Structure formats: C-alpha cells, structure tokens
Amino acid sequence: MSGTPQMSKASLCVLAAGALTVGTQAVSAAEGRDVRWSAEAFGQVDEARERTLFNPDGSLLDGGRAISGLATHGTGRRDWSKVSAKLDGWLDARHSATGVNSVRGTLSEASLAWTPRDGHTLSGGLGSFRWGTAYIWNPSNPLGDSEANNASRARNYHRDGDRFVSYEALAGKTSLTVAAAELTQRDSLLGTRNDRDRQQNERWLAARVQQVFDASDASLVVGLRENERFLGLSTSHTVGNALELHGEVGTRSQRRFPTWTSVTVGPPGTPQLSVWDRNDEGARKTWTTSAVLGGQYTWENSANLIVEYLHDGNGLNDSEYDALRNAATDAGALRSNPVFADAANGFLLQANRYTGRMRRNYAFARLARDGLFTNVDVQGFARRGLDDDSWVFGWLLRWQASEHGSFALSGEHLRGSAESEALLVPVRNRYQMSFKYDF
DSSP states (O other): OEEEEOOOOHHHHOOOOHHHTTSSSHHHTTTTTEEEEEEEEEEEEEEOOOOOBBBBOOOOOOOEEEEEEEEEEEEEEOOOSSSSEEEEEEEEEEEETEEEEEEEEEEEEEEEEEEEEETTTEEEEEEEOOOOOOOSSSOTTTTTTTGGOOOSSSSSSOOOOOEEEEEEEEETEEEEEEEEEEEEOOOOGOOOOOOOOOEEEEEEEEEEEEEEEEHHHHHHHEEETEEEEEEEEEEEEEEETTTTEEEEEEEEOOOSSSSEEEOSSTTTOOEEEEETTOOHHHHOOOEEEEEEEEEEOTTSSSSSSEEEEEEESSSOHHHHHHHHHHHHHHHHHTSSTTHHHHHHOOOOOOOTHHHHHSSSEEEEEEEEEEEEEETTTEEEEEEEEETTTTTEEEEEEOOOOSEEEEEEEEEEEEEEEETTTGSSSEEEEEEEEEEEEEO
C-alpha cells in the first residue's frame, strides 16, 4: 500500500526530505501547496540505573547513553480539485558517545486522499490514527501509539507511519470512518504472541462513529483482527470556557500481556527457571478492560492543568507482580549455573521490555504555562503508580529565541520505593536538548 514496494520507507524519507528542502519559497507560494521544513541540532543523555531486579549486576543492559545529532524535518501538502497529498518525513544523523554513527530516515506520513463529493473521502498510504479524547492515554483506540501522546519532551516523537486505507463519511455533526490498517505494535504490553512475527505487525479492520454536540462529543469504535475483538467508547464535555471533562474505555477479547511458566530444574527449594509463554490459550480468552477518566482546566493567564486516572486491565495485579519479581529473583540466581544461564538471561532480558507501565492503576497530572517568562513556555508533569510507590517526574522549558529559532530542554526522573516498578527501569534520569530553526 506504500505505492513503491521496491523502496524502503527510510529511502523514501531521504528523497522526500531532499525534495522538500529545494525551492521552498517558490513551492509554498504556489496555489494549493504548503511546504514547510526545519533543521534541528539535538542531544540526549540517559543516566543508567546500574542494578535492577531484571538486570542484577548491570551486565545484561546498559541504560546509559549519550547521543548528539542533526535532523531535518519536512512537511508538505498539495491540493487539487478533489485530490490531496500529504508528506511528513524526518532525516536524522546521530553520533553516540560509544563511537557509533548512524543515519535514519523516518516517513511519518505519505498519503493520498480523494473526495469524490462533499462529505466523502477515500484515503490511503502511510499515517497514524489519533482517535480518543484523553491526553496521555487512549484506551478507546485500538490503532493508537501511547508514545505519541508525550508532548513534554524537547524532541518531537516521530516514527514510520502505518499502512492504511480508510473511508470517511460526514453528515452534519456525525462522521463515520472505516479503516484497514497494518499496525506496527509498539506497546510492549500489547505485543504480539507470535515469536515469528518479529515486526509485531497487526492487521486491523476498525470503524469509528463520532457525534459532535454543542458542548460535547462521543465516539464508538469497533475493531477486529485475527483472534481478537475490540470495542471502545470515548467522550468529552466542555463546561463554560475553562473546564473540559473526558473519559475513555476500551475492552479487548484477549489479554495481551504474556504469561510465564516456572520449570523445576533442581531439588525442592532450589530456584526455578521461568520461561515466557506467548501461546497461553487461557490468557487469549480473557477479556480485559482499560479506562481513563480526566479533565483539564485553563486559567485566563493561559496556564493549563490536566489530570487523568488510568485503569489498565492488561497490566499486572499485586499477586502477578509479586510472582514476576520472585521469578526474576530465581532467574538471577540461576545465571551462575552454566547450564541454565542463557535461559535465565533470556527471561530477564524479555522482562526488561515491560518495565515502566506494567501495573494497573496510574494517576497523571501536567501543569503548563505559555509565556511564563519572556518567550518562554514551561511544563511540568508527574505520573504516579497507584499500585506501588513509583513516580515519573518530568519538565520542559521551551524558549522562542527568534522568529524562526527555538531552544528546548527537558528532563524525566524515575523514582520509587524498593519494590516499585520505577526501580525496575534501567534508566534513572533522561535529559533532552533541541535547537530548531524553522525555514
């Protein structure tokens, strides 16, 4: 569905970025065309948590890294009478403190849309689906990407778009969207169970009906893929000019978090070897429900507060979390046994993929103020794991240095008690810097 199967997305991005940066002023001035691009210098420093339960002596994973680089970002749109084209691409060149250099191209969007008559649009290509009313989590969207919701970092999140074909019909304040998408699943808790499917591609058929009212809206989403059904609901309501309330719920016909099996490898009382079981049919048949409740308030000085609560039915409850910790302790003990070391290391490495949001209940708050100082915007947020004493604190400063240039600096800090999941993450602090120039 990409239109040029002989070329990779990265190659297309390189060509797209080059095309967008040539003759920008002339193209932008042309009727029906809008092309914009920017250049960026960036850096990132991750401070490692040297030892965790899933990384006992720090030898399995190194959470620390320092990278710097340059990037160019281009977006373009071209409109004809009934057809429009969109393009959004990134090209990054980066250098790691370990001496590794790399160049990566990302094509976030490359799509065509045909509107044969008013209110009816057929689209296809590469892109993403931003369905839902909540800010940080969207459990009502089976095609979502939770990483895309974090807007409190110095660098914009970008990734290759998903292949899709969609049809949208609009009648008054009611819209219907039907989409077929090949989703690259990036949420490790929702990862595919098929080890052979290394890219974790999922083929979904989804439909959304949205109704807009005077001060509110409501949406119904249904989705299906092989062996799974999905139903989602979302709504938002505005009270006056300052308060907005929203909620989402999504339920799926299988629990996607993989289970594990413990195998006895010695006499009673000795550590057991645990292995991940991605083909647990019992887990497949377990319906799980996730939901978000939240709201936001905006003061007259433009300060904005967002508060949300998430219940994730796919996460681990207290007994499951304790069992996983015990399995990791056993795996750590077996690493000294040459017969079982590889299997134990494999279990721990896989467990590290799920750290960060593997529990069921979370609270989130973000306070932002544009123009707190001259040309400076400020954000601060906190996420609390309500099932344990885990915290993620974050902040962002953005300074509009000139009409075209801006500087941003952000940080994230993971803290918690000894048994909190925050201390399972191999990164303790993360800092990002970006200087961007818009042409």
